[in-house]
Amino acid sequence: MLAAVAILAGCDSQPATVKLTDTKVDAAAKLAASKAAKAKAAAAVKANELGQIPVLMFHRIIDKPGTTDDRTPQQFRADLERLAREGYVPISAAEMVTGKIDIPAGKHPVVLTFDDSSPSQLTLNEVGVPAPNTAVSILKDVAAKHPGFPAKATFYVTRDMFGKSIREEQAQVLGWLRDNGFDIGNHTRDHVNLRGRSHKEVEEQIGSIAKEIFALSSVRPVSIALPYGNQPSKKEWALHGKLYNHKGAFLAGYTPAPAPFSKAFDPLGIPRIKVMEKKGDCKQFCSEAWLDWLKSNPDMRYTSDGDASTVAYPKFKTPYLRKAFVKWSLPY
Numbered sequence: 001m002l003a004a005v006a007i008l009a010g011c012d013s014q015p016a017t018v019k020l021t022d023t024k025v026d027a028a029a030k031l032a033a034s035k036a037a038k039a040k041a042a043a044a045v046k047a048n049e050l051g052q053i054p055v056l057m058f059h060r061i062i063d064k065p066g067t068t069d070d071r072t073p074q075q076f077r078a079d080l081e082r083l084a085r086e087g088y089v090p091i092s093a094a095e096m097v098t099g100k101i102d103i104p105a106g107k108h109p110v111v112l113t114f115d116d117s118s119p120s121q122l123t124l125n126e127v128g129v130p131a132p133n134t135a136v137s138i139l140k141d142v143a144a145k146h147p148g149f150p151a152k153a154t155f156y157v158t159r160d161m162f163g164k165s166i167r168e169e170q171a172q173v174l175g176w177l178r179d180n181g182f183d184i185g186n187h188t189r190d191h192v193n194l195r196g197r198s199h200k201e202v203e204e205q206i207g208s209i210a211k212e213i214f215a216l217s218s219v220r221p222v223s224i225a226l227p228y229g230n231q232p233s234k235k236e237w238a239l240h241g242k243l244y245n246h247k248g249a250f251l252a253g254y255t256p257a258p259a260p261f262s263k264a265f266d267p268l269g270i271p272r273i274k275v276m277e278k279k280g281d282c283k284q285f286c287s288e289a290w291l292d293w294l295k296s297n298p299d300m301r302y303t304s305d306g307d308a309s310t311v312a313y314p315k316f317k318t319p320y321l322r323k324a325f326v327k328w329s330l331p332y
Contacts, residue, residue: 038305039332042312045106046298047305047332050313050320052256053096054088054294055111056287057225057272060120061135068276073133079275079287080139083110084146086295089304092183093154094222097248097267099260099325104148105306108294111257112139112153113250113272115187115225119163121155122173136182151180156187156225157213167216174217184217186210186224186244194238195230202232207243223248225272235268254285256294259302261311261325305330 059069061076071079083090088110089103096111103109114121114135121135130137136151143151155177161170177184188194189209194202206224214220224238229252232238238249248267255271258264276286283289294301305312310330311321318331 042305043332047312048303049311050262051302053302054256055272058114060118080142084149090152094183102308103304114155117157117160117162154183156185158187158191171216184219186221191227194232202237203241207241210244225250
């Protein structure tokens with residue numbers, strides 16, 4: 001009698017191994033369906049997260065430019081308005097070099113970088129508000145007018161510290177940048193050409209300002225902008241030292257940068273673009289020319305799928321994907 005009961009019970013239930021297998025199959029099916037849906041959405045916006053990213057290089061924002069590196073407040077505002085109009089979303093240099101690019105689907109990242117820590121970039125008034133016509137003030141202005149265009153940029157600091165010589169004032173300005181979501185980068189202590197200098201000199205120039213930035217703001221720079229775009233004798237010296245550990249070193253010019261997910265990306269030398277109209281050499285190699293080119297060649301530009309956990313791109317671009325990001329890949 002007991003044996004019969006046992007047999008009947010066995011007929012009405014499945015072995016645990018079968019149930020476990022079914023669960024795994026269901027999970028795999030759901031995962032495949034989710035990935036297919038994401039790929040379809042990526043295709044709909046023509047996502048290309050192996051495309052090129054403009055990293056724009058600014059210096060002073062002043063009424064009377066002294067060099068072609070300077071921009072007037074009016075020019076700078078127009079630069080930002082164009083970017084907002086054409087679907088660009090500012091990200092920081094730190095976000096770019098670490099691959100943390102989280103922007104809406106169909107949008108394009110742009111990195112706004114400012115060299116030399118000039119007072120024209122950020123000066124705080126007596127109540128701690130950015131002075132009118134400084135770079136930060138204009139950027140915040142444009143961001144307020146264009147939802148989805150955040151006030152985000154990277155400031156590459158030297159000992160000039162935005163014109164502040166009193167330690168408390170230096171701490172105040174760096175702290176303001178940190179607390180308001182801006183990225184602080186390394187630009188060497190004295191803005192010296194690192195080419196041909198000894199390892200000791202390179203470490204001193206980079207490490208001393210890294211130490212000072214941390215002491216003043218508790219920020220450890222994630223990237224460095226090399227003065228004059230010149231790399232040291234051993235490129236690795238710019239990234240790693242006793243007092244610093246950068247994820248990327250930025251140069252000074254001429255082309256958009258490869259995406260951090262692309263095999264073409266070289267953290268030892270990331271190109272930037274000088275901001276200027278089509279004049280002289282800038283007919284081809286400055287911001288207006290390159291933004292025109294990216295607009296005319298949208299298949300070459302980085303376009304987001306809106307999901308920071310994937311790297312989406314057309315299938316034929318698969319050979320360009322860095323191996324480190326294979327698990328993130330979403331070809332369509």
